[in-house]
Amino acid sequence: MKNARYIVRPVEIHEHRFGNEPLCRLTVTIHQLAEALGRAIDLKDRYTQNHSEDVAVIAHLIAKAMSLESNTCDMIHIAGHLHDIGKIGVSDQTLKNEGRLSDDQWLEMRKHPMLGYEILKDVNGLSQNGGIADMVLFHHERCDGSGYPEGLTKDAIPLGARILAVADSFSAMIDDRRYRKGRPREEAITEIVRCSGNLYDPQVVTAFLNIETESKDWLASLRFRSGERHMAGVSGGGKWNCGREKQ
Ligand SMILES: [Fe+2]
Numbered sequence: 001m002k003n004a005r006y007i008v009r010p011v012e013i014h015e016h017r018f019g020n021e022p023l024c025r026l027t028v029t030i031h032q033l034a035e036a037l038g039r040a041i042d043l044k045d046r047y048t049q050n051h052s053e054d055v056a057v058i059a060h061l062i063a064k065a066m067s068l069e070s071n072t073c074d075m076i077h078i079a080g081h082l083h084d085i086g087k088i089g090v091s092d093q094t095l096k097n098e099g100r101l102s103d104d105q106w107l108e109m110r111k112h113p114m115l116g117y118e119i120l121k122d123v124n125g126l127s128q129n130g131g132i133a134d135m136v137l138f139h140h141e142r143c144d145g146s147g148y149p150e151g152l153t154k155d156a157i158p159l160g161a162r163i164l165a166v167a168d169s170f171s172a173m174i175d176d177r178r179y180r181k182g183r184p185r186e187e188a189i190t191e192i193v194r195c196s197g198n199l200y201d202p203q204v205v206t207a208f209l210n211i212e213t214e215s216k217d218w219l220a221s222l223r224f225r226s227g228e229r230h231m232a233g234v235s236g237g238g239k240w241n242c243g244r245e246k247q
Pocket residue numbers: 083084112139140
């Protein structure tokens with residue numbers, strides 16, 4: 001098993017050029033591809049539609065609030081789109097289970113981070129230590145070691161994965177699922193704060209609380225999807241305008 005590292009090294013993504021194409025063009029293409037793959041996995045279940053996109057945006061905002069460098073924020077955004085890509089290898093019976101998962105189904109579900117890693121690990125530029133493939137692999141790790149697949153703790157979990165964990169949990173809490181209604185945003189925030197230090201990195205939670213004001217309108221709009229998606233409605237938001245950007 002890989003050794004997780006804290007460091008996110010985004011430069012390799014820019015070392016792969018197509019001839020003389022500008023660097024940003026490749027990044028945009030990778031982003032669009034990640035978005036398409038994320039949408040594909042979300043469409044397997046109508047209750048998770050837009051989930052990957054929401055995680056991408058929330059994680060990006062958190063990364064920016066932590067003053068991470070721009071390329072790192074971009075990588076975390078792309079990892080948000082891809083974080084559940086491994087669910088493509090989970091059976092529909094398990095994914096669409098109406099009630100509690102059986103032990104076998106739960107075991108199957110817990111494989112999705114590793115499956116996602118396996119899908120992405122051979123893509124140069126995504127597979128560096130702490131990079132996108134590692135963020136996908138470790139997005140269900142928790143600071144107290146209660147997560148999976150490896151039960152890593154604190155800084156042993158890549159920073160990007162710790163950010164995804166908060167964004168993913170928040171998105172999952174406020175969204176409806178077939179077996180429960182989504183929780184009010186304020187309640188979900190309270191739960192994130194309650195679990196700060198145990199499940200979630202306190203620094204990430206602090207940044208999450210800082211972006212809450214900035215992203216409030218956008219988060220509220222999640223329930224009324226219009227044509228304007230993603231960062232478009234976020235004041236001071238990033239450059240991503242998913243599904244709308246042109247090369
Ligand atoms: Fe997941």
